């Protein structure tokens with residue numbers, strides 16, 4: 001019987017170590033929820049790295065324990081984590097794909113490890129894959145994997161989805177290993193991107209750099225038709241709607257109401273990342289307080305920054321800069337009873353996020369570049385009363401769908417400050433007029449819909465290839 005194999009850098013569980021014992025913590029992110037309906041069934045399986053360096057002999061049963069959850073680990077050494085993950089993935093691909101090419105370090109050793117770890121993932125797949133299986137590979141850490149699997153299993157169906165942007169050709173061409181990367185990606189039958197621009201940039205890079213024939217969104221690779229298309233990812237809309245009336249969320253909402261009785265809340269939630277525009281957002285908030293001093297003591301920026309990659313030097317630097325700017329703004333504007341920014345550098349349970357999404361008058365999402373941005377969709381899904389205003393960067397994939405948000409250029413600090421003023425003064429009817437259609441979009445194009453659409457399209461592409469061969 002054929003099966004589906006999901007592959008991503010990280011498994012949907014994280015192994016943590018406590019006093020020499022390994023513990024499994026499920027991390028039910030959006031992707032895990034969406035793909036849960038697939039990988040938990042029958043012989044289906046999810047392959048990925050469990051988050052830390054694991055010494056299997058320290059606790060032999062761990063592989064079996066994961067196996068019972070349909071999960072198969074790819075263990076990485078610390079050296080591989082440093083060079084493949086933090087190095088090539090996060091110091092080469094991440095900055096270039098997010099248009100911050102000056103941050104990239106094109107280190108040959110990073111590339112060698114990237115190749116080596118992609119081969120390790122290939123070996124894991126080959127242990128379990130059989131002809132007729134469907135393999136769905138996720139994201140930029142595994143760009144070479146589709147090609148590597150194709151060489152060993154020429155007939156399997158391979159899908160690839162990229163969660164981050166694909167940059168324009170002029171940026172992509174900077175990468176020394178650009179042709180190898182594209183060849184790796186073209187091992188897939190179907191390549192999915194969040195936006196039309198991303199898939200267009202990918203196709204453009206392919207036709208500029210490789211000797212292949214392409215027409216519209218189909219590339220011919222050794223007579224095999226490869227399709228690149230747009231699949232904007234959705235969220236688990238139901239989960240966020242339901243959380244809005246969850247007793248724990250309501251309790252936390254009540255205490256937020258007490259603590260911020262006469263204060264508007266502007267909410268910002270991101271992983272620590274220079275692509276998220278956190279510094280520009282702080283500058284805009286400072287300008288807002290300067291331009292509209294009547295909001296002193298009347299508004300608070302509630303800013304959650306979730307620790308991420310803080311061993312990479314650029315991220316460490318960013319954290320220090322954010323700390324300094326927040327301190328400066330709070331020192332400049334604070335009064336005896338109020339300070340403008342409530343800043344947290346940690347993560348919170350989803351119930352707390354939900355209470356905040358429900359409470360905040362404004363969701364402020366201003367990345368410099370973002371594949372999609374799920375936080376903006378979670379804010380919308382939580383607004384079950386159709387109130388609240390979303391300010392959204394035009395550089396986030398989500399801006400192509402959430403067109404009733406106040407759309408801003410994140411480099412235009414003045415425009416963000418004015419959008420904040422507009423949001424805080426928007427009549428409730430207008431809030432509802434904008435919020436309702438956005439809630440419909442988020443509800444209809446949810447994560448389950450996204451998974452179904454991608455899998456169905458992959459099947460269609462395989463059928464199309466077969467009928468081309470028969471001709």
Ligand code: GDG
Pocket residue numbers: 029030163164233269270271304306346347348349350353370371372373374375376378
């Ligand atoms: C990549 C792409 C693309 C955040 N803080 C907490 C927490 N979160 C959750 C949010 C949301 C997720 O993390 C963040 O998702 P984003 O989409 O906003 O950003 P990335 O992590 O950069 O994701 C992005 C995405 O992949 C999917 O394709 O949209 O463009 O960069 O779900 O809720 N969750 C909990 N506590 C927190 O403190 N529990």
